[in-house]
Amino acid sequence: MIIRADDDQRGTRRTRRNRIGSACSAVSALIVVAVVVVGAQIPTDSWPTYHGDYSGRRYSPIKHINTTNVKGLALAWVSRINTSRAGAIVGGEGPDTPPPGSAPAIKSTPLMINGTLYFSVPDHVYAIDARTGRDVWHYAWKTRGGDHIGNRGVGILDNWLYFLTPDNYFVSLDVATGKERWHHEIANMKREYFSTNAPMIIGRQVIIGVGGDALDIPGYLESRDPEAGNLVWRWNTTPRAGEAGAGTWPDEDAMAHGGGMPWIPGTYDPELNLYYFGTGNPQPVLAGFSRPGDNLYTCTIVALNPSTGKMAWYYQVTPHDTHDWDAAQTPILIDGEFNGRPRKMVAQASRNGHYFLLDRVTGEHLLTSKHIDSLNWTTGINAKGQPAHNPAKDASVPGTLVSPDTSGATNWPPPSFSPDTGLLYFGTRQTFSVMYLTDTDGRPQGWAAAERNVGSVGNALKAIDYKTGKVKWSRPLAMGPGGSQGGPMGLLSTAGGLLFGNDGGGNFVAYDAATGKPLWHAGLGTNTSNGPQTFLLDGRQYIVVGAGDSLYAFALQQ
Amino acid sequence: MKNGWNDNGQRRNRGTRRAISVSASSACSALIVVAVAALGAQQQALTPQSDPVAVERGQTLLVDQCGFCHGANARGASGGPDLTRSALVQTDEDGKQLGEFLAAGRPDKGMPKFDLSRTQASDVAAFLHSAIYLNSNRRLYKILDIVVGDAKAGEAYFSGAGRCSSCHSPAGDLKGVGAKYEPTSLQGRLLLPRGRERVPGSQQMPLYADPTGLKVTVTLPSGESVSGGLVRLTDFEVTLYDAGAGSPRRSAEGAEPGSPRRSAEGAEGGRLRTWLRNGETPKVVVSDPLQAHLDHLTKWTDTDMHNMTAYLASLK
Numbered sequence: 001m002i003i004r005a006d007d008d009q010r011g012t013r014r015t016r017r018n019r020i021g022s023a024c025s026a027v028s029a030l031i032v033v034a035v036v037v038v039g040a041q042i043p044t045d046s047w048p049t050y051h052g053d054y055s056g057r058r059y060s061p062i063k064h065i066n067t068t069n070v071k072g073l074a075l076a077w078v079s080r081i082n083t084s085r086a087g088a089i090v091g092g093e094g095p096d097t098p099p100p101g102s103a104p105a106i107k108s109t110p111l112m113i114n115g116t117l118y119f120s121v122p123d124h125v126y127a128i129d130a131r132t133g134r135d136v137w138h139y140a141w142k143t144r145g146g147d148h149i150g151n152r153g154v155g156i157l158d159n160w161l162y163f164l165t166p167d168n169y170f171v172s173l174d175v176a177t178g179k180e181r182w183h184h185e186i187a188n189m190k191r192e193y194f195s196t197n198a199p200m201i202i203g204r205q206v207i208i209g210v211g212g213d214a215l216d217i218p219g220y221l222e223s224r225d226p227e228a229g230n231l232v233w234r235w236n237t238t239p240r241a242g243e244a245g246a247g248t249w250p251d252e253d254a255m256a257h258g259g260g261m262p263w264i265p266g267t268y269d270p271e272l273n274l275y276y277f278g279t280g281n282p283q284p285v286l287a288g289f290s291r292p293g294d295n296l297y298t299c300t301i302v303a304l305n306p307s308t309g310k311m312a313w314y315y316q317v318t319p320h321d322t323h324d325w326d327a328a329q330t331p332i333l334i335d336g337e338f339n340g341r342p343r344k345m346v347a348q349a350s351r352n353g354h355y356f357l358l359d360r361v362t363g364e365h366l367l368t369s370k371h372i373d374s375l376n377w378t379t380g381i382n383a384k385g386q387p388a389h390n391p392a393k394d395a396s397v398p399g400t401l402v403s404p405d406t407s408g409a410t411n412w413p414p415p416s417f418s419p420d421t422g423l424l425y426f427g428t429r430q431t432f433s434v435m436y437l438t439d440t441d442g443r444p445q446g447w448a449a450a451e452r453n454v455g456s457v458g459n460a461l462k463a464i465d466y467k468t469g470k471v472k473w474s475r476p477l478a479m480g481p482g483g484s485q486g487g488p489m490g491l492l493s494t495a496g497g498l499l500f501g502n503d504g505g506g507n508f509v510a511y512d513a514a515t516g517k518p519l520w521h522a523g524l525g526t527n528t529s530n531g532p533q534t535f536l537l538d539g540r541q542y543i544v545v546g547a548g549d550s551l552y553a554f555a556l557q558q
Numbered sequence: 559m560k561n562g563w564n565d566n567g568q569r570r571n572r573g574t575r576r577a578i579s580v581s582a583s584s585a586c587s588a589l590i591v592v593a594v595a596a597l598g599a600q601q602q603a604l605t606p607q608s609d610p611v612a613v614e615r616g617q618t619l620l621v622d623q624c625g626f627c628h629g630a631n632a633r634g635a636s637g638g639p640d641l642t643r644s645a646l647v648q649t650d651e652d653g654k655q656l657g658e659f660l661a662a663g664r665p666d667k668g669m670p671k672f673d674l675s676r677t678q679a680s681d682v683a684a685f686l687h688s689a690i691y692l693n694s695n696r697r698l699y700k701i702l703d704i705v706v707g708d709a710k711a712g713e714a715y716f717s718g719a720g721r722c723s724s725c726h727s728p729a730g731d732l733k734g735v736g737a738k739y740e741p742t743s744l745q746g747r748l749l750l751p752r753g754r755e756r757v758p759g760s761q762q763m764p765l766y767a768d769p770t771g772l773k774v775t776v777t778l779p780s781g782e783s784v785s786g787g788l789v790r791l792t793d794f795e796v797t798l799y800d801a802g803a804g805s806p807r808r809s810a811e812g813a814e815p816g817s818p819r820r821s822a823e824g825a826e827g828g829r830l831r832t833w834l835r836n837g838e839t840p841k842v843v844v845s846d847p848l849q850a851h852l853d854h855l856t857k858w859t860d861t862d863m864h865n866m867t868a869y870l871a872s873l874k
Binding site: 188191192214215216253257374392396397398399401403432434436437438439440441443445446447449452454457478479480481482483504505506507509518521523 | 604645768789794844852
């Protein structure tokens with residue numbers, strides 16, 4: 001939606017600005033009285049953090065909309081994003097002319113606090129009225145560059161909002177007005193770092209991570225102070241010389257350039273005071289011969305004490321990865337029974353095609369299972385429950401046929417777990433590609449290999465029993481002229497017995513969470529591109545989801 | 559262009575997934591302007607070096623003066639670290655920081671100082687930045703010689719275990735195939751020959767109108783049956799391309815978000831038809847003309863694939 005400077009539009013804008021003014025003061029008034037506390041369950045009247053709560057389950061206790069009445073779900077509003085800087089609050093260090101590019105897809109999960117939704121795409125943050133979808137404020141960042149592939153969203157603590165930019169700035173805005181408080185550079189984009197993470201607020205700490213794997217650069221997670229944005233601690237995802245884990249690398253240079261980007265927000269157990277997150281793939285990406293060893297702590301689920309930045313335990317889901325299968329996917333916290341006794345657990349449907357269940361107090365491995373059938377890259381599961389590296393399936397000069405492809409069996413879109421069904425939901429792909437080693441130097445660099453995609457033997461939405469790792473139900477996704485479509489998708493389960501997701505064919509769907517039967521759909525024409533979320537406002541339940549450049553809100557007809 | 563979901567910096571699969579996926583070949587062959595727009599998210603922090611002469615001068619200087627310790631390709635050697643991975647080099651601006659560093663050296667680590675002119679430092683930096691750019695941009699990586707298999711073994715596989723000869727023949731449809739395609743395309747088509755190779759300058763046929771696209775037959779409660787190219791099948795709708803319908807083609811904009819707006823060559827005269835689905839009504843049967851290839855994906859060994867590639871490449 002580009003606002004042109006003709007008379008009509010100017011008139012519209014004036015009106016809108018007036019509206020914004022009154023909305024802003026209303027919002028700030030409310031914020032003074034309502035401090036949002038993130039807990040172990042998603043609140044009904046807000047969605048205060050990336051996953052709604054700290055558990056990563058994306059399960060809402062709201063059941064106004066349920067399996068019985070979901071047929072009556074109707075569009076409440078649509079909000080199409082505006083990436084023009086005209087009319088926006090503008091900040092940033094880059095040139096006045098924005099880089100060319102198509103409209104970005106909404107990958108952030110909007111936060112909802114006091115009737116306002118806060119969400120982002122690269123270089124832009126929006127506050128919109130949750131009742132109407134109309135603009136409250138828009139902040140536009142003048143970028144210096146960096147990969148604009150996506151932005152996961154914002155974090156909010158009291159009156160301040162935090163987000164990251166593709167050119168690696170950590171920015172704080174006033175929640176009420178969108179006015180910038182400060183920004184700090186956290187990584188250098190000339191080294192091909194870029195940032196997509198949604199800041200995670202834990203107590204008085206703001207946890208952020210960096211991304212990028214075009215060059216062989218080291219990954220790190222940081223805690224920043226919410227007032228000034230200064231560094232509190234930094235945790236390197238690969239060890240330095242002499243540190244624990246250094247023995248899993250051949251030398252200091254390899255580990256100091258070993259990647260492991262923590263690019264997805266994690267989860268948190270307040271009782272244990274542990275932050276759980278997955279790390280990215282090692283570098284060079286598809287060539288492992290210059291980094292023999294397991295390459296800790298890449299492709300690893302890490303439990304970190306957020307007060308100190310010290311690691312409590314780790315579990316590596318892909319030792320010595322050579323296929324770009326990071327373990328950044330959400331580590332979901334599950335409290336339940338396993339082998340007859342109650343456990344605090346963490347589960348991950350991982351990009352390498354396996355499901356992992358761990359004890360989240362100790363990191364003890366409980367279960368590994370395959371979640372797609374086509375995978376052909378491992379020699380089998382080892383004694384620690386890890387899929388073992390098979391050198392024969394590394395990229396080679398004449399080509400190696402690998403399943404899944406480098407995008408993986410699943411990926412970043414937020415999965416969901418329903419404690420009512422005991423099922424973990426996520427989208428899967430059974431793709432094949434040929435991986436060609438292109439850099440045969442003894443010191444390969446960057447990706448070091450090319451990939452040619454072949455096709456998929458079937459993508460599906462799956463529900464697996466967390467206790468057994470077995471598929472309870474599987475729903476094939478849409479078919480197109482080239483075969484199976486769709487795959488990883490953002491999901492939301494509710495106490496109403498529903499699972500919201502897509503069908504790979506451009507429909508937003510409410511599935512019966514127990515059986516996978518579709519009960520309702522809306523033909524958006526574009527697959528949903530973020531995690532759906534929900535809240536109650538004025539006693540009415542809204543379901544909000546992004547698809548491409550638009551945010552859609554649905555509610556029961558009144 | 560594959561439109562997948564991994565987006566942690568990996569240079570692929572970006573952005574919004576459309577209901578109708580654009581076939582790989584058509585996206586690749588689109589006008590540069592369109593391709594840039596579609597790949598907008600792929601912009602990198604780094605840009606290519608604009609002066610190849612400076613890069614060449616820098617390379618000569620580097621080999622002469624730095625190569626002994628840092629390797630002729632600057633990736634490091636026993637005497638010195640990899641310069642292309644160096645944070646100082648990666649963040650250098652036109653030799654400024656590098657020049658300052660070289661003027662001082664790092665004697666405590668055995669790195670002597672080098673007296674380079676401003677231009678020389680800029681040239682060395684140009685070479686290093688160029689090497690770093692090429693390392694970082696995997697779309698520019700060159701696939702090496704992939705025809706290394708045993709053509710004889712490939713031929714045996716063709717008529718034996720591969721059962722390829724049940725549909726194909728070297729004297730028939732595969733005649734001259736080794737001359738028609740470069741090896742990587744040939745290997746890709748061996749695995750799954752979906753879509754036609756793009757002929758430069760011609761308009762791309764939508765995959766649903768292509769013989770290699772999936773096919774669908776829709777049988778209505780009345781008993782009427784319609785067959786055509788599958789455009790989309792979901793739990794809620796089925797859309798097909800009826801090539802022989804003869805009636806005016808339905809407006810693509812109105813009916814099919816993401817579908818080509820211009821009527822494509824070969825698609826003239828056909829039309830898109832959609833039925834909403836209610837459970838098993840209407841009856842929908844999908845078939846894939848390439849099912850044998852798809853089924854074979856789980857059966858290939860890499861050796862068989864290499865041998866078959868060599869065999870097909872020999873069919874000049």
